[in-house]
Amino acid sequence: DQQVKQNSPSLSVQEGRISILNCDYTNSMFDYFLWYKKYPAEGPTFLISISSIKDKNEDGRFTVFLNKSAKHLSLHIVPSQPGDSAVYFCAATYYGGSQGNLIFGKGTKLSVKP
């Protein structure tokens, strides 16, 4: 059973508009969440993270929102740029669980059209 779910395999957005990528989780023990970005033929790279004690974390054009009661987080990219076109993975972990290993979702492929 999937503990971290990204239900949208793909998302297409116009350049300059907002991209919203969603992620749901089932394990209430998770206390740290991360987003990774992956370009073709490259390894995933860390994008932004959020601790469960916060409900929002911002880094430039990227903002992650956490709704613990709904077990939902989202990544907002504003404004979207063609260079943001990539696969985005949501990941979660919790202190003391499975050596702190990250559990990844299946990813959402974002296409930003000029």
Place this chain on the structure above:
Amino acid sequence: DAGITQSPRHKVTETGTPVTLRCHQTENHRYMYWYRQDPGHGLRLIHYSYGVKDTDKGEVSDGYSVSRSKTEDFLLTLESATSSQTSVYFCAIKRTENYGYTFGSGTRLTVV
């Protein structure tokens, strides 16, 4: 970036042959991981290591073994490769400061 390299970058092998993929890091991180990425499955953990000679299984460990005899090297071995092991394999290290992982560039393995 974090000094993590994977070799080879590409490999084609025949069914039934043994294959070893290498992950090398230069920053002395304790935790290292092997993932595979497949369409529709995202990143799935194969094995991980939490120190020299300390390893454990991930969710898709069948058909794979690992070894870590030195802090800097983490080897993934397919004892007898099968077509279902055709995939892109990523090695990662864990950064203690933010739980985040740094990934290598990947190895594309094709089993024919």
